[in-house]
Amino acid sequence: MESKNKELAVAALRNGTVIDHIPSSALFKAVDLLGIEKLGVSVTIGNNLESKRLGHKGIIKVADTEFPPEVLSRIAIIAPSAVINTIRDYEVVKKEPVSLPDEITGLVVCDNPKCVSRNQPIPSRFEVIDRENVALRCHYCEHELRGDAIILK
Amino acid sequence: MPTNADNTNAPRSIVSIADLSKEEILSLIRLAAYFEERPNSKLLDGKVVATLFFEPSTRTRLSFETAVNRLGGRIIGFSDPAATSTSKGETLKDTIKMVANYADLIVMRHYLEGAARYASEITEVPIINAGDGAHQHPSQTMLDLYSIYKTQDRLDDITVTMVGDLKYGRTVHSLLMALSHFRAKFNFVACDELRMPEEFRLFCDRNGIEYHESKDFSPEVIADTDILYMTRVQRERFTDLMEYERVKDLYNLEASMLDAAKDSMRVLHPLPRVNEIAQDVDDSPKAYYFQQAKNGLYARQAMICTALGMDIRI
Numbered sequence: 001m002e003s004k005n006k007e008l009a010v011a012a013l014r015n016g017t018v019i020d021h022i023p024s025s026a027l028f029k030a031v032d033l034l035g036i037e038k039l040g041v042s043v044t045i046g047n048n049l050e051s052k053r054l055g056h057k058g059i060i061k062v063a064d065t066e067f068p069p070e071v072l073s074r075i076a077i078i079a080p081s082a083v084i085n086t087i088r089d090y091e092v093v094k095k096e097p098v099s100l101p102d103e104i105t106g107l108v109v110c111d112n113p114k115c116v117s118r119n120q121p122i123p124s125r126f127e128v129i130d131r132e133n134v135a136l137r138c139h140y141c142e143h144e145l146r147g148d149a150i151i152l153k
Numbered sequence: 154m155p156t157n158a159d160n161t162n163a164p165r166s167i168v169s170i171a172d173l174s175k176e177e178i179l180s181l182i183r184l185a186a187y188f189e190e191r192p193n194s195k196l197l198d199g200k201v202v203a204t205l206f207f208e209p210s211t212r213t214r215l216s217f218e219t220a221v222n223r224l225g226g227r228i229i230g231f232s233d234p235a236a237t238s239t240s241k242g243e244t245l246k247d248t249i250k251m252v253a254n255y256a257d258l259i260v261m262r263h264y265l266e267g268a269a270r271y272a273s274e275i276t277e278v279p280i281i282n283a284g285d286g287a288h289q290h291p292s293q294t295m296l297d298l299y300s301i302y303k304t305q306d307r308l309d310d311i312t313v314t315m316v317g318d319l320k321y322g323r324t325v326h327s328l329l330m331a332l333s334h335f336r337a338k339f340n341f342v343a344c345d346e347l348r349m350p351e352e353f354r355l356f357c358d359r360n361g362i363e364y365h366e367s368k369d370f371s372p373e374v375i376a377d378t379d380i381l382y383m384t385r386v387q388r389e390r391f392t393d394l395m396e397y398e399r400v401k402d403l404y405n406l407e408a409s410m411l412d413a414a415k416d417s418m419r420v421l422h423p424l425p426r427v428n429e430i431a432q433d434v435d436d437s438p439k440a441y442y443f444q445q446a447k448n449g450l451y452a453r454q455a456m457i458c459t460a461l462g463m464d465i466r467i
Contacts, residue, residue, distance in 0.1 A: 114286045116267040120245050140267025141288055142169075144352060 016041070016063040018085040019075065024048050026078040027058030029152065033074045034060070034067065041065055054081065074107060076100040077150060080134050100128045108136060109151045115141040124153070164258075164462035166273035166280040170294045170327045175334035177459075178298065182308070184455035185299045185448070187467045192450065196458060196465070197226030203256035204230035205248070206283075207239060207263040212424070212446075213283050213292070217260050220453040229255060246275050253278040258461055279460040287323050292456055293423055294327040296449035297382075303448065304419040304441060305379055308332070312377055314340040316370055317384035317404045317429060319349040324423045325384060326353055333357075339364040340374050344400040346391060370404050376413045381406070383422040383442075385429055408433040421445050 022030050027047045036043050044061040051057035066086060075082050076098040086094040106123035117124040117140050125139035136145045167173070173181070202221045206214050214232055221228050229252075231237050239248060245268060252259060253276040261269055262283040269282035269289070284290040302308050313332065315325045319341055329339065339357070341349045341364060349366065357364050367374055375381060386404055391397035405428060406420065419441040422430060426442070434440050458465055 112266060114264070114266045116245070116263075116265040116271050116285075119265050120268075120271070122246075122271065138267065140270050141286075142267070 012090060013061055013063055013087045014090055016061065016065055016087050017067060018087060019060040019062075019072075020057070020083045020085060021051065021053060022058040022060065022075075022079045022082045023054055024056040024058050027060070029078045030058070030060060030075050030082070033078070033152065034062070034071065036060070036062065039065060070101070072098055073101045074104075077104065077108065077134060077136075078152070080132075100131050100134065103127055103139075104136060107153060108145065109153055110138045110141060110143060111145055111149045111151065112138065112141050112143040115143065117141075162459075162462040162464050164279040165460060166269075166282075167291055167456055167460055168269045168273050168280065168282045169289045170291045170331045173291070173331075178295075178331060178334065179308075181295055181452070181455045181459060182299055182302050183467055184458065184465060185295070185451040186303075187465065188451040188454040189448075192223050192454070194223075195225040196463065197221060197224040197461075200226040200257045200461065201255060202226050202228055202457065203252045203259045203261075204228055204232075204283075205252060205259060205261040206230070206232045207234045207245075207261070207265075207268070209233055210262050210284060213262060213290075216446075216449045217281075217283060217292070217453050217457075220450055220457055223450075224454055224457065226457075230260075245272065249276055258457065260457075279462075281456055281460050287321060289327060290323055291327065292449065292453050293324050294331050295452040295456060296445065297324065297328050297421060297423070298331055299448045299452045300419075300421055300441060300445040301380055305417065308335040310336050310338075311379045312338045312340070313380045313382055314342060314374055314378040315349075315382045315384070316342040316406070317386050318347045318390060319343040319384070320347040321387075321390055322384045322423075325349075325382065328382065329353055329362075330356065333360045333362055337362065340378065341366045342368070342370045342374060342404065344368060344396070344403065346393070346396055346400075347386065370406075372410050372413045375410060375418070376415075378414065378418055381414070381418060381420045381439075383420060383426070383429055385425070385427055402428075405429050405431060406434055407431045408437055411437055411439050414439060 024047055042063045047058040048056045072084055082098045084096055085092050104126045108124055108126055110117050110124050126136035129135050129137045204217055218228050249272045258279050260281045260283050263285050266286035266288035268285045269280055273280040282289055282291055305311055319325050383406055388397050418439055420439055422442040424446055
């Protein structure tokens with residue numbers, strides 16, 4: 001993984017997390033979701049890199065940081081193809097695809113303007129009904145969200 | 154003789170028809186039949202039922218309140234939120250928490266979709282959803298099912314033709330889901346703009362439910378039908394008013410269209426109707442919509458006792 005990306009002319013990570021195979025269109029949303037802006041560590045972000053799998057992809061390298069699983073599972077909402085690499089002492093010690101949680105709370109806006117979650121002071125809540133194609137169902141009004149209808153708060 | 158009110162079942166909220174298993178639906182049907190025989194009793198003696206109508210619905214409220222009164226319970230609540238703290242900006246949570254201090258059961262109607270589900274998760278007091286926006290209205294579905302059961306003597310293997318607004322009509326969606334337990338077959342008759350939504354067609358596919366779609370409302374469609382479920386095509390549902398003008402009279406039922414129908418076929422409608430069922434249909438023995446509304450009383454009595462966890466041995 002690290003050796004392949006040397007050609008990107010970005011520094012290899014000693015310790016940290018590399019999030020790879022992010023669709024280019026979702027890269028900056030992923031940056032936002034991870035709260036990278038607020039991290040004081042060195043971060044490398046690449047976009048529109050060639051990818052056999054996706055055509056074009058984005059990649060995020062964050063030094064000295066390992067994200068908790070609930071943060072990483074958020075990435076799955078916008079980038080179900082993403083792969084998380086955990087780096088310790090220049091070695092990839094863990095490489096796994098992101099996976100959607102069973103339930104997503106407080107992260108996605110229901111697209112139904114009459115949903116109780118949009119009109120009362122309560123966090124939105126969705127059940128994941130299709131992991132492969134990323135489909136969510138509102139716990140309250142039962143509207144189903146897919147694709148572009150999934151809007152993050 | 155039945156023994157009543159042992160209170161051996163756990164109280165439970167009834168928010169969505171999808172929360173009810175086939176066995177629970179059948180149990181409610183049996184209980185509704187029991188209450189039709191004995192609508193008046195003291196089963197709810199000492200119980201307080203709150204009816205919270207955050208949007209007005211006179212028909213539904215009167216039916217629920219009659220159900221409680223005939224079972225000997227007491228009612229608190231409001232029929233117009235303008236007179237409550239909701240108009241001062243009180244949250245739904247605070248209103249529910251407050252009322253839960255006083256009532257054994259809350260029957261609520263709200264303009265927000267999912268409001269009853271939310272309410273059921275913030276209080277131990279059981280909630281009956283009396284309609285949440287365009288989402289769910291399980292007591293309507295129960296009275297529809299009870300009406301089908303009464304008129305067809307069964308719920309299994311019924312052919313239902315749904316006509317009119319199949320896109321926004323929550324009653325047709327809930328009935329479709331409830332009948333999925335009972336090997337029903339469907340004809341969906343609607344114009345393109347009010348077609349049965351994809352999620353419900355997919356639901357049919359997933360559950361092996363046979364359905365046919367048609368834009369023509371013809372006597373041929375009615376011929377093999379057991380239940381003809383009419384709905385109102387509302388002008389405000391159309392983005393294109395020319396389209397409304399074109400289709401508004403295509404889905405109206407007239408008495409002559411019933412000539413080829415089975416003798417046992419019955420016409421249902423959630424009411425209010427406007428002109429989608431001609432007045433001359435009212436005199437047909439196949440017209441059932443007024444009795445259907447009356448069945449709502451018994452279906453709601455059954456739901457109230459079930460929500461309260463009362464064990465009524467029939």
